Amino acid sequence: METPKNARTELLRQIKEEVVHLLDSPLVLERKKNRVFPVIGEGNHNAGIMFIGEAPGKNEAATGRPFCGAAGKVLDDLLQSAGIERKDVYITNIVKDRPPLNRDPSPDEIALYAPFLERQINIIQPSVIVTLGRFSMRYIMEKFGLSEYQEGISRIHGKVFPAKAEYGNITIVPLLHPAVATYNADTKSLLTKDIQVLASLSLPKK
Ligand code: URA
Secondary structure, three states: OOOOHHHHHHHHHHHHHHHHOOOOOHHHHHHHHHOOOOOOOEEOOOOOEEEEEOOOOHHHHHHOOOOOOHHHHHHHHHHHHOOOOHHHOEEEEOOOOOOHHHOOOOHHHHHHHHHHHHHHHHHHOOOEEEEEOHHHHHHHHHHOOOHHHOOOHHHHOOOOEEEEEOOEEEEEEEEOOHHHHHOOHHHHHHHHHHHHHHHHOOOOOO
């Protein structure tokens, strides 16, 4: 069943509260030590498209906003190239606190934060989930029973995978991580080509 709009905002606020007060993660200790912020997510609580990245980087932890640094600039360019406004989508990460020196998140860290992501998905109920990079791709493909298609991101980026969420049919689109495009122009061309697939997906009115 669809969650009413104001109820969504309240449920998302509760997630933020819980992440802020998490006790048992080394990443939370890092966050407190460095006096930075968790990054919960940002955008339209009624969005038809949800983008899921990996984890906050330095700029994101400093501001509490997802994709606001160099990778965010690439994401903004990509959205613009596909005629999508950032304010219309919801953007989040699988891991909500910054791993030191932007190292890869560990399986334990993913397991700790993933339940928050799952709740965000079920609250916002997007029709399209776009994963950015291999960590969110692996997690989401597995969660939606698509493990058999996991051939490595270099083989499946830009492809469209129909799946079933608790609230209805969805489409999953794995993309390369925009951060790679900050040092590799070929990746930016690939990403620009891949993201155009979103224009061909019809989003039901919510
Ligand atoms: N990279 C990510 O995966 N997420 C962000 O929010 C920023 C950079």
